[in-house]
Amino acid sequence: MNLTGFLALTEREISRFLRVWQQTLIPPVITSVLFILIFGYSLGSRIRDVGGVSYLEFIVPGLVMMGMIISAYSNSSSSVYISKFQGNIQEYLVAPVSYWQIILALTIAAVLRAMLVGISILAVSYWFVPFSLHHVPVLFYFMLLTSLLFAFAGIATGLWASNWDQVNVFSTFIITPLTYLGGVFYSISSLPLFWSTAAKFNPILYMVDGFRYGLIGVADVPVVYSLMVVFVLTALFFILCVQWFRKGYKIRA
């Protein structure tokens, strides 16, 4: 096994987002702070407690998940797509590294970026609203698996996309709406029955809700359901990535 090759590829993927840290690590933290200021302080002061916690405390887990989802997805999708576009994906296609080592390197970088963003948002949020960590293993489970899931989704989209618009289609028309409707800013128990039932078909709800349980101990859905949904989705996207990379989908003629 070419361990050095794998480590070099991982190092390259990490350096790729670190060399532009102002574009990759800072913006999601600023966005979260803006949401805290607008929704938490300004509008949130008029909203009564949600599930026994302040509105500000309620939205922090969702903001963390939102930042992590976008970071993990952006990292792997842009890395794969830009490498395809510039042609430098061929550098590791001609090297003695296996397809699963390539997937793992791309994934580690995406997860690291998402974790750095998630931890930064948590740290900044703590300054506005001090919270205690309710259940650390559950908290860590959702941070890790959500990052993995969207790292895999990003790799798959990067492989599939033939132009930059297609990379953005997935984030603009699927991730962003599902995130905003995934209980980041409200509890689904406050919705009418039809909409609260419909919300349960939104997979991002389970990530936000499960993570919220781990952070502040409040959840709309039994946490075990959330654990399972996220695990199954992550496994499905992992299998898709492995299959596509193994076949060389859109990268090997």
Add this chain to the structure above:
Amino acid sequence: MKATADLDHEDTPKLSIEKGEKNMTDAITIHQLTKTYLSGTVALKGITFSIKAGEFFALLGPNGAGKTTAINIITGLANKTGGDALLFGKDVVKDYREARALVGLVPQEFNVDQFEKVSKVLYFNGGYFGLSRPERFNRIGRLLKDLSLEEKRDTKFRELSGGMKRKLLIARALIHDPPILILDEPTAGVDVETRRFLWDYFRQLNRQGKTILLTTHYIEEAEELCQRIAVINKGEIVALDKKQNLLALLERETMTLHLKRKIGRIPKQLQKYHPQEQDAIITIEYNPQKEEAQEILDAIQAAKLPLLKIETSRTTLEDVFLHLTKK
């Protein structure tokens, strides 16, 4: 093993096409390699050839002939449909790790991260091929020196000139010191000075024992550098032989007679040479192995033509290439 294939043309002598065999001493063995793209396009129709260790070998063909497809299969950038491709006996699919470590590819396109620094490109690529950090730094220093890129060590790829970019692609292909080097149009778009520099460098690498497979549009480049040449056309090898033997295929010389005025009819002394007349120029093609130039010159003198000057020219590899690929 050698076999002959008679190409259906009255002026063409028998072509020798070597049949490749799975041989551990061969650097590259291609056996009945086929490739059909999903679109249905048949790019390779079962090509067979082998390249011996230490050889400088050219694969020539017009655009779309299948050259790059063959190279892509050898290097792992394309999946074959059938047949075998082996590097020093290692199958490029089954033993892909060992096989890929044996080859360095200089592609036609600049497939490098535009924002990466020169030294970093080499550093990461050395890593992909399993080189330790000290080995990488050592190789980077050596290659940057050999290719006169030392001053560009910290320059981003996008800021390099065309010639420098080509040199970096070559350094990248050599970072793991592979025994086989594949050059796909390695001097496209570079100035004459750089081209000469690179030719010398390739010869030096070949003398040091590297097996080199070259594809190029510059026939002169193949003629200058290579010992054997394969011509591929429409997915098939149409000729494969030593350079001298290929040139002998069209062993012809042309004598061009520039006249002071148009004469209107060919003198009878020259008619047996089937000359062509256009305006005040007569051209006579002849095979120097069958007809002597002196004999033709005597005939010209006897015809008492109003001669201005006489020029002669020999067949070039380009003539042979065009002859083979226009069929």
